[in-house]
Amino acid sequence: MFRKLLAIVLLIAAGGLAFYSLRTESSASGKSLTVYCAAGLKKPVEAIATQYEKDTGTSIALQFGGTGTLLSQLRVANRGDLFIAADDAALADAHKLEVTREVLPLAVQHPVIAVAKGNPKNIRTLADLEKPDIRLALTNPEAASNGKIAQKILGARWEVLAKKAAVMKPTVTEIAADTKLGAVDAALVWDSTVPQFKGLEAVKIPELSTHEEKASAAVLSSAVSSVEALKFARYLSAPEKGGTLFKEHGFQAAGGDAWVVKPELVLYSGGVNRPAIEKLVQDFATREGISITTVFNGCGILCAAMKTMEDSSSSNYPDVYYACDVCFVPPVAENFPEAVLLTEAEIIIAVPKGNPKNIKTLADLARPGLRVGICNAEQSTLGFMTQGILKSMNLFESVSKNASSQVPTGDFLVNQLRTGSLDAAVVYHINIQNEIEHFESIPLPADKAKAIQPFAVRVNSPRRQLGYRLLAWLRANQKSFTDAGFVWRGDAPAVKSSELEIPEWLQQR
Known part of the structure; x- marks a missing residue:
C-alpha cells in the first residue's frame, strides 16, 4: 500500500505521467524490481515483465510515462531499479545526472509520420503537414524523447509545425491513439509505435526515418540489487526472451546476449595487466552476479592456446582478450577484429x-x-x-x-x-x-620502450554485450590502472585489428 501511495505522490510531483502500472502483490521468490519505462514501449515491456515473473518468481513494478517526464521523476525520487528510455540522448542526460549505471540496448527506433490506414489525406512529405486542412499531433519535447529528437532533427521547421499542431501531448501512444480515433490526421511517432495501433500506417520520409535511436534499459544508481536489476535487463535484451516479444510488437530488436540465468565469461589476459585488473574483474563479477574465468599468462602462450582450440565457439574459448601489446592481436584478429587501446606500459x-x-x-x-x-x-x-x-x-x-x-x-x-x-x-x-x-x-630508447595493451571482445561470443560491459567497467576505473603504473589511453574509440600500427621489427612472420 505504501509503495502505491508513493507512486501516486511521485506522479503528482513529476507533473503527471500519462499512465502507470504498478504491481504490488508479493512474489513467490520475495524479490521485486521497480522499473520506469517510456510509454511507447509499454506493450512489449509489460509482456516481457509478465513472462519474467512466471520464469523467475520476481515481481516487476512498472511505471510508464514520457522519457523526459520519467527522468525528471527519477531525479526527485532517487529510487527504483531500471530506467527504460526511448533514445540515446535521454540516457546521456541520465548519465550526466549520475542516476544510471550499466546500459543494455533493447530496440532500434526511427521517427515516422503516423496516418490512418490508406493515408486518406495523401501525406507524403513534411510540407504536407503544413497544409491548412491537416490536423497534426506532436509530443512535447520536454516530456517525450520522440518530440525532443524531432525538434533536434527538424530545427526551424519544428517551430513551424509546433505552432500549427492541433495537440501536443506527453507520449507517443497518446498522439497515436488520437490519430487512430480520427481526432488528428497525422502524428510524428516512432516506427515501432504504428504496429501497436490497428488502423494506422507509417509514412517514411528521409528527413526523419534515416535517423536511428536505441531504446535501452539502464540500471539505476538507486537499485537495491545490481544483480537482480542486471538479470532482468539481460532478460529484456536476450534475443530468445525479450527480443522475441519486442519483435512480436513491431519493434526492431537491438540484439543482446543469449539468455542464461548466471552467465560465465572467459577472460584471457597478459600477465602484465594483472595488478590493475585482478580486483576490478572480481568486483565486476560480483556486481553482475556472474562467473568469470580469468587466465593470466604470457600472450604467446594465450595465443597458442586459442589456436589449439581451433573452434572459437568452444565454451573454453575466451570471450574477451586483454593483450600485453598490439603485436599479439594479429594472430587472433579473425576472432577479435577490433580493439580498444586501453593502456601503455x-x-x-x-x-x-x-x-x-x-x-x-x-x-x-x-x-x-x-x-x-x-x-x-x-x-x-x-x-x-x-x-x-x-x-x-x-x-x-x-x-x-x-x-x-x-x-x-x-x-x-x-x-x-x-x-x-x-x-x-x-x-x-x-x-x-x-x-x-x-x-x-x-x-630504453624512446622508440623501443613502449608496449600498448589492447582490449578486445570476441566477435561471435554469446556473451558479447557482457564483454563490452566489462570494458565499460574498466574504463570507469581508470585510477586502478594509473595506480599500477600504466599510462591511460582508454578514452579513444576502438580501432580495427587489421589497422593496428605495428613496427616492422615487431611484426610476426
Missing part, C-alpha cells in the same frame, strides 16, 4: 639498487660474464618485444649469450633479481613498481 632494464654493474644501455647487457634475464619470445609479449628490440639494434646474438634465464613473464625475472641470480633483466616498469626500494630502472 614502459619497458626498461631493471638492476639492483645502486646499479653495481654500472649498466647504462642495452649494449651493456652483452658484456662478458653478465647474468641477464629476458622473457621467452615464444611465450610472452615482453619476450617477443625484447627479441625484436635487440634484433633491430643488432644486439640479439650477443645479449642472448648472457641470457641465463628465459621465462614467461617479467615477475619471474624480478624475483631472480631479488635473490641475486641475475645482474639485470629486461622487464616492464610495472614489474618493479611496488618494489622500487630494491631496484633501479635504466630507460
